[in-house]
Amino acid sequence: xxQMTQSPSSLSASVGDKVTITCRASQDISNYLAWFQQKPGxxxxxxxxxxxxxxxxxxxKFSGSGSGTHFTLTISSLQPEDSAIxxxxxxxxxxxxxxxxxxxxxx
Amino acid sequence: QVQLVQSGxxxxxxxxxxxxxxxxxxxxxxxxxxxxxxxxxxxxxxxxGLINPSSESKTxxxxxxxxxxxxRDTSTSTVYMELNSLRSEDTAVYYCAREVGYCISSGCSTSxxxxxxxxxxxxxxxx
Numbered sequence: 001x002x003q004m005t006q007s008p009s010s011l012s013a014s015v016g017d018k019v020t021i022t023c024r025a026s027q028d029i030s031n032y033l034a035w036f037q038q039k040p041g042x043x044x045x046x047x048x049x050x051x052x053x054x055x056x057x058x059x060x061k062f063s064g065s066g067s068g069t070h071f072t073l074t075i076s077s078l079q080p081e082d083s084a085i086x087x088x089x090x091x092x093x094x095x096x097x098x099x100x101x102x103x104x105x106x107x
Numbered sequence: 108q109v110q111l112v113q114s115g116x117x118x119x120x121x122x123x124x125x126x127x128x129x130x131x132x133x134x135x136x137x138x139x140x141x142x143x144x145x146x147x148x149x150x151x152x153x154x155x156g157l158i159n160p161s162s163e164s165k166t167x168x169x170x171x172x173x174x175x176x177x178x179r180d181t182s183t184s185t186v187y188m189e190l191n192s193l194r195s196e197d198t199a200v201y202y203c204a205r206e207v208g209y210c211i212s213s214g215c216s217t218s219x220x221x222x223x224x225x226x227x228x229x230x231x232x233x234x
Contacts, residue, residue: 036152043224091206095169097154
């Protein structure tokens with residue numbers, strides 16, 4: 001199975017800041033990588049697919065990059081509503097696996 | 108709009124079975140695979156498997172092999188996930204999600220992100 005490792009596990013940032021979350025795959029997954037946002041008590045929401053393509057309706061403050069085994073999610077101009085847990089997930093082969101999540105707190 | 112609506116919360120005894128439904132609307136039901144993902148309290152997301160509503164082919168995570176069964180009913184556009192021999196560790200919110208293929212400049216992919224997700228079904232297993 002492909003292991004997905006996110007870092008950091010949590011981070012705190014201020015309104016207006018830009019943050020970057022990293023996701024590493026245990027083997028080459030090309031660009032078969034998605035990012036999700038999950039708020040408390042809610043289902044995850046798709047943000048990014050194919051490592052860098054923005055899901056329809058998602059604001060351009062979210063951006064993704066990477067290929068192979070190293071990926072990043074960048075969120076710019078942070079707002080209070082960006083407070084959430086962010087997950088990466090590969091869909092290169094079964095079983096699809098998720099990173100352990102990164103909790104983002106807005107100060 | 109594209110929507111997945113799941114059945115309500117369940118409380119089960121250890122050793123029992125639970126069957127969760129996921130009703131699709133707003134798109135061609137047989138055109139997209141449905142995956143199941145669960146989330147234990149305070150924990151991350153765990154992929155359980157998928158069913159292709161067109162071919163009825165299934166792939167299950169090894170962890171759940173022999174305990175999980177995914178089925179579909181094309182007449183009602185509904186997918187079901189049944190988990191047997193429940194134990195306390197199965198207490199979680201269970202989500203269904205539609206997998207969406209895509210085409211980008213580098214080519215097309217039949218696999219893809221999960222969008223949308225169902226609202227989640229809490230399952231509590233008591234001993």
